[in-house]
Amino acid sequence: MINIKKTSIVIFLFLQSCMEPDTEKLWDISIENIFETKGFARSVIVEGSRAYVAAGQSGTQIWDLEENTLLKDFTGYEEGGTFLEFQDLALIGRDPVNSLLFLSESNQDVKIFHLDETDSLIYRNTIMSARTKDFVSFPSIQDQFVMYSADNDDGLKWHFYNLDSTSSFGIEFIEWTPYGGSEIYTPGKPLGIDSDGESLIAMAVDQLGVELLSIDSLGADPVLIGRVDTQGNAEKVTLTSSGVFVACDNAGAAYIPIENFGTANSANSFGTDFTVDHVAVHNNIAALSIGSRGLALYDISDPENPIEKGVFPIGYTYMSAFWEGKLLVCSREGLQLITIAQ
Numbered sequence: 076m077i078n079i080k081k082t083s084i085v086i087f088l089f090l091q092s093c094m095e096p097d098t099e100k101l102w103d104i105s106i107e108n109i110f111e112t113k114g115f116a117r118s119v120i121v122e123g124s125r126a127y128v129a130a131g132q133s134g135t136q137i138w139d140l141e142e143n144t145l146l147k148d149f150t151g152y153e154e155g156g157t158f159l160e161f162q163d164l165a166l167i168g169r170d171p172v173n174s175l176l177f178l179s180e181s182n183q184d185v186k187i188f189h190l191d192e193t194d195s196l197i198y199r200n201t202i203m204s205a206r207t208k209d210f211v212s213f214p215s216i217q218d219q220f221v222m223y224s225a226d227n228d229d230g231l232k233w234h235f236y237n238l239d240s241t242s243s244f245g246i247e248f249i250e251w252t253p254y255g256g257s258e259i260y261t262p263g264k265p266l267g268i269d270s271d272g273e274s275l276i277a278m279a280v281d282q283l284g285v286e287l288l289s290i291d292s293l294g295a296d297p298v299l300i301g302r303v304d305t306q307g308n309a310e311k312v313t314l315t316s317s318g319v320f321v322a323c324d325n326a327g328a329a330y331i332p333i334e335n336f337g338t339a340n341s342a343n344s345f346g347t348d349f350t351v352d353h354v355a356v357h358n359n360i361a362a363l364s365i366g367s368r369g370l371a372l373y374d375i376s377d378p379e380n381p382i383e384k385g386v387f388p389i390g391y392t393y394m395s396a397f398w399e400g401k402l403l404v405c406s407r408e409g410l411q412l413i414t415i416a417q
Contacts, residue, residue: 102372102384103416107401109409110138110145116405117165121398127176128410129164135178137194138410140398152188152198172214173238175199177222185210185224187251200250203232208265209311213272213293220251221294225265225278232258235294259297261286267311267322275333277319279309285321287336301336305329306344311353311394318378320354320361328354328363330378345381346371353394355402360415362402364392370404372415389413
C-alpha cells in the first residue's frame, strides 16, 4: 500500500528545491555609490566615464562616474527665446560623432540637442512622432546619423538625418532634416527596440512577442526574419550576438536564440515570478529591473537555461546598464553604481 501523505511531502520538497535557488551559490552585491539625480533616474547611456541620465521631471544630467561628480544639470532648454522645462524625460540617446543628445519624454517625439565643448545644451529640432516608445541611433558619417524607432502607431520607423544650416538676416538656423527611410507596419504595438546597427533589429511588439529584422547595412530597408511570441507582453528587448533577451512585464523575462526566429519560433521564459521592465546583459550576467522589488540577477552562461542568483531590494528600478563590469541601475533613489560578486 502506498503512503500517499508521505509521498506528497517528498514530491513537495523536491519541487520546492527545484524552484528555489541554492543559497550557498547565490551572488552578492555592494552599492558603491548613489548619484542623487533629484528626479527619478529613468534611463542612462554611458560614454567613457560619463553617464547621461534621463531623470524624469528633473530633466537630464551628466555625471562623471570616476570622480563621482555632477558635471551638468539641465532642467529645460531654450526654444525661440522661451525657456521650456522638461516634464518627464524617459529616454536618452547619444551621438558622440556629431555631439548630439537625443531626449524623449514619456510617449512623445524625440528632440535633438547639440552638446558643445562647454557642455551647453542647444536645441536643434524635433523628429519622429508623438507615439515614439523607444529608439536607437547610429552615426553614419560626420553630419549624418540614422535613427530607428518603435512607434506605437506606425510600427518600425527609420530615417537618415543630415545637418542642414541656413541663414536669414545674419542669423544661422541649424537643424537635422530627414531623408530616405520609411516605416514597416506591424500588427502588434511596438514598445521597445534594439539594434547592432549592422545586420539586425529586434523590436518588442507587446502581445505579439518579438520581431527580428535584418538589414544589409546601416539605414538599409529592414526585412522581417520572423516573429516569436512570448509569455505576457513583450515591452523591452536587448539584442546580443546569440539572441534576444526580452522584458515581458508581469510574465517575467525571456530569451530567444537568433535561429528560433526562422525555425522553432519559441522563447525560453525565466524569472516568471517577477514583473520585469528591462534586461541588461554583460558576459554571463543578466540584470533584471523588477520595479518595486528591485533587482534580480541571473547566470546566463547557458542563456537557454538561466539560473537565478539573487533578488536585491534596492528600491524601485527602471533599467540598468553595465560600465566597466559594474552595474548602473536607474532607480527612484537615483543612479546606483553596483558591484556584483559572483
